[in-house]
Amino acid sequence: MIGPKEDLKPFSITLFILVTLEIIFVLFICPYLWYEVSYIIPMISLQLFIIAHFLMFLTMITDPGIIPRKEVFQAIGEIPDIFTSEGTDKKKFCKTCQIYRPARSNHCRKCDNCVEVFDHHCPFVNACIGKNNYKYFIGMVISLTLLGGMNIAGVILFIFYDGDTGRSSRSLVKNDTFLMAVAVVLALSITFLTALVFCLCIFHMKISMSGETTKEFRLNIKQNQSVAWFGEKSWFHPRLLIQSL
Ligand SMILES: [Zn+2]
Ligand SMILES: [Zn+2]
Structure with a gap:
């Protein structure tokens, strides 16, 4: 199921970046959010992180067809x-x-x-994406987009939310140049990566609703053909959904 050895490098780099950014978010941003803003953002972020990586794991180990x-x-x-x-x-x-x-x-x-139903070979998860694991792949892309959005919101709140300005923890954070620098770099990194994943998410939602695979989309672009949205081949067509379970 898992792809060639040469794709282990992009996969390892992807995993390293995702895990490192989440660790920095949890260590530097979450404590303040948890105690001073709301525990909801750290909780949802952690859950989305687990869901995204579980779906990544399922994408990798499932026979694509x-x-x-x-x-x-x-x-x-x-x-x-x-x-x-x-x-x-x-x-x-x-x-x-x-x-x-x-x-x-x-x-x-x-x-x-x-x-x-070959979609594409994804070096970032080191696996082929096809008939059986496309649903996990698109779920992973959606959950990574939501994770990015949640973490961006968390870092922005960390930097700008004043709340009870009289509290000592707020002024401690505001005056900690290192902590603020970490937050700004983290915000820029997550925003950049989330923008890329968001584009991927929109692309795959569009082609999955129109029933195309990435390969067919490329071919159709070449041949200037269009496929009807919600057509017979749609991934969201009930018959295909039942078959793919
Ligand atoms: Zn063959
Ligand atoms: Zn492949």
């Missing part, structure tokens, strides 16, 4: 008809896997497997 190669089918005993001959379903022959792959599937060069 790998189609077994011919030799695997032969070892089992028989090759299902769907993978043996060219039908009316725009099947293409994969020279590597030696099978006719169904429409919308594609051979991932990095993982060296054919994947059903």
Whole structure:
């Protein structure tokens, strides 16, 4: 399920950045928010962090929809008809896997497997995104966007919220140059990363509602074709949702 070794580097860097930013947020920002503003922001931030990483883990360990190669089918005993001959379903022959792959599937060069309803290979989670793990992938992107938004709100409150200005903790924070510098750098870093993830989130919500995969979207852009929103192929179509459970 997990991608090639060379993708371990972008995945490790992504994980390191996410964990480091959350640790800085928890250590430097959360204590003040918890006692002086509201415990709700630190609580929600931590929950979103856990949810996002749980979904990242599910995205990585779930079979994206790998189609077994011919030799695997032969070892089992028989090759299902769907993978043996060219039908009316725009099947293409994969020279590597030696099978006719169904429409919308594609051979991932990095993982060296054919994947059903292939969306893209994501180096940041080191996995192919396809029929079975797309729902976890989009859930992860949405929860990371919400996490970023929550943490930005927390840091802004930390910097600007005055509340009871007479309290000693407020003036201690206000006069701590190091703490304020950490908060500003953190706010800028999280805002930059959240803007990127937000764009990714909007993109995937758009294509999932229109029923396209990232690969099909790129092809359609090339061929200047449009796919109807909420079409038969939509990820939100009840039949496909039931099938993907
Ligand atoms: Zn293949
Ligand atoms: Zn792949």
